[in-house]
Amino acid sequence: MTARVLIVDDLLPNIKVLEARLTAEYFEVISAMNGAEAIEACRAGACDIVLLDVMMPNMDGFEVCRRLKTDPTTAHLPVVMVTALDQPADRVRGLTAGADDFLTKPVDEIALIARVRSLTRLKVTLDELRARAMTSANLGLTDAAELAGAQSGDGGRILLVDDRASSSERIVSVLRGLQDVEVETSPQSALFRAAEEDYDLAMVALSLANFDPLRLCSQVRSLERTRGLPLLLLADMEDRQRILRGLDLGVNDYVMRPIDRHELIARVRTQVRRKRYADALRDNVQAAFELAIVDPLTGLNNRRFLETHLAAALDHAAHLGRPLSLMMLDVDHFKSVNDGYGHEAGDVVLRGLAKRIRSVVRSADLFCRLGGEEFVIVMLDTPLVLACRIAERVRCAVESEPFKIDASGRALPITVSIGLAERGSEANPDALVRRADKALYDSKSAGRNRVTASAA
Numbered sequence: 001m002t003a004r005v006l007i008v009d010d011l012l013p014n015i016k017v018l019e020a021r022l023t024a025e026y027f028e029v030i031s032a033m034n035g036a037e038a039i040e041a042c043r044a045g046a047c048d049i050v051l052l053d054v055m056m057p058n059m060d061g062f063e064v065c066r067r068l069k070t071d072p073t074t075a076h077l078p079v080v081m082v083t084a085l086d087q088p089a090d091r092v093r094g095l096t097a098g099a100d101d102f103l104t105k106p107v108d109e110i111a112l113i114a115r116v117r118s119l120t121r122l123k124v125t126l127d128e129l130r131a132r133a134m135t136s137a138n139l140g141l142t143d144a145a146e147l148a149g150a151q152s153g154d155g156g157r158i159l160l161v162d163d164r165a166s167s168s169e170r171i172v173s174v175l176r177g178l179q180d181v182e183v184e185t186s187p188q189s190a191l192f193r194a195a196e197e198d199y200d201l202a203m204v205a206l207s208l209a210n211f212d213p214l215r216l217c218s219q220v221r222s223l224e225r226t227r228g229l230p231l232l233l234l235a236d237m238e239d240r241q242r243i244l245r246g247l248d249l250g251v252n253d254y255v256m257r258p259i260d261r262h263e264l265i266a267r268v269r270t271q272v273r274r275k276r277y278a279d280a281l282r283d284n285v286q287a288a289f290e291l292a293i294v295d296p297l298t299g300l301n302n303r304r305f306l307e308t309h310l311a312a313a314l315d316h317a318a319h320l321g322r323p324l325s326l327m328m329l330d331v332d333h334f335k336s337v338n339d340g341y342g343h344e345a346g347d348v349v350l351r352g353l354a355k356r357i358r359s360v361v362r363s364a365d366l367f368c369r370l371g372g373e374e375f376v377i378v379m380l381d382t383p384l385v386l387a388c389r390i391a392e393r394v395r396c397a398v399e400s401e402p403f404k405i406d407a408s409g410r411a412l413p414i415t416v417s418i419g420l421a422e423r424g425s426e427a428n429p430d431a432l433v434r435r436a437d438k439a440l441y442d443s444k445s446a447g448r449n450r451v452t453a454s455a456a
Contacts, residue, residue: 003120004028006047008038010056021109035059042074049119054083062097069098076126078119088260095266118247129281153269154178156200161190163209174261187211195225200272205234206242214246221250230271295369298354306368310429324423325387328436331373332415332448345405352403360397384422384453391418391451415449
C-alpha cells in the first residue's frame with residue numbers, strides 16, 4: 001500500500017537517505033526542512049504520514065508533534081519520530097507529545113517500511129470514516145475534527161493475553177488506576193472474549209508458550225466483530241522478525257521488554273484514544289444514516305425508507321408467491337388540532353399515535369410516517385382479509401382513549417381513517433400505494449374513522 005510521506009529534517013543528506021528507501025518501495029515523498037514548513041504541509045493535506053526528526057533548530061520535533069496532534073485538522077495524521085535519541089525518557093516524551101512511534105537512527109530499513117505500511121493502512125480506514133463523518137456534519141452532527149480532540153486515552157478496557165503470571169502482574173500494576181486490565185492466559189478464550197465483549201485494546205505477549213501469538217492476532221483481524229480492535233505486542237529483543245511480521249498482519253503497536261512503565265502507559269493511551277476516535281466516527285456515520293431514513297418526531301422510518309424497501313418486499317413476496325398488504329392511514333381532522341391547540345400539541349398527538357399503533361402491530365411489519373399526519377404499514381405474509389382485522393384493531397386502539405396534550409391533563413379524542421390494498425399480480429409499489437390511497441379516500445368520503453379495503 002502506497003502513501004504520501006512527509007520527511008521533516010533540517011539536514012538534506014538525512015532526507016535523501018530516507019527518500020531513497022521510501023521511493024524504492026513506491027511511496028510518494030515530500031520534504032520539509034523545519035517545523036513551520038512541516039505544519040503548513042500537514043494542514044494543507046499534502047501527506048498521509050510524517051517522519052519527523054527531533055533535533056531541529058527553532059522548533060524541535062516534540063513541539064511540532066504536539067502542535068500537529070492538538071490541531072483538529074491534523075490530529076489524525078500518523079507521526080513517526082526519527083532521531084538519534086535512544087533513551088526511554090526520549091521515547092516517552094515523544095509518545096506523550098502524540099507520536100505513533102519512535103525510530104532510532106540509523107534507521108532499520110525493514111522496520112521503517114513495515115511501520116510506514118502499518119500506519120498507512122490505519123490512516124486509510126480512518127480517512128474513509130472521517131470523509132463520511134464530514135458529510136454527516138451537514139446534517140447537524142458533530143464535526144470529525146471535533147471528535148478527534150474529544151477523545152481521552154484513560155479508563156480503557158484492556159484484554160491482556162499473557163500466560164506468564166510475573167509478566168501480567170507487572171503490566172496490571174503499571175496500568176492500575178489508569179486502565180481496566182483483564183488477564184486471559186488462554187489464547188482461544190481470549191479470542192472468544194474479544195469477540196463477545198467490548199474492549200479498547202488487546203495486548204498480546206509474543207512469549208505465549210503453547211500457541212503462536214501471531215496466529216491469534218491474525219484471527220482477531222479476520223473476524224468482523226474484532227477487526228477494529230487495536231493490537232499491541234509485548235516483545236523481547238530477539239522477537240524483531242516476529243514484530244515486523246505482526247505489523248504486516250495488522251498489529252498496531254509493540255513495546256519491548258524490559259518494559260518502561262512510562263512508555264507502556266503512553267503507548268496504551270495512544271491506542272485507546274485512537275480506538276475511541278474511530279468508534280466515535282462510526283457512531284457519527286450511523287447517526288447520519290439514521291437521520292436519512294428515520295422520522296425525527298415519531299422515531300418511525302420515513303418515506304425514503306419506505307420507497308427503498310417496499311419494492312424489495314414486493315419482489316420477495318412475488319417470488320415466493322406470498323401475500324402482502326399495505327395499510328395507509330390518516331389522522332381525521334388533524335388540521336383542527338394544530339389550529340386549535342398549536343403545533344406542539346399536534347406533535348404530541350403524532351408521537352402518541354405512533355406509539356399506540358406500534359403496540360398493536362407486529363414488529364416485523366414495516367411502519368413508516370409518510371409525512372404530516374399520514375402513515376403506512378406494510379404487512380408481510382398478510383392477505384387482505386387478515387389485514388382488515390389488523391386495520392380494525394389499529395382503528396380501535398387509536399379511538400380507545402383520548403390523547404393527553406399537556407401537563408395539565410387536557411386530552412383530545414383522535415380517530416383515523418384507513419385504506420387497504422393487497423398485492424396483486426403486479427409487483428409495482430406505486431400501483432399498490434395508489435390503490436391503498438384510493439381506499440383511504442373512500443374511508444374519508446364515507447364519514448371517516450373507518451376501514452376500507454381496495455376492491456382490486
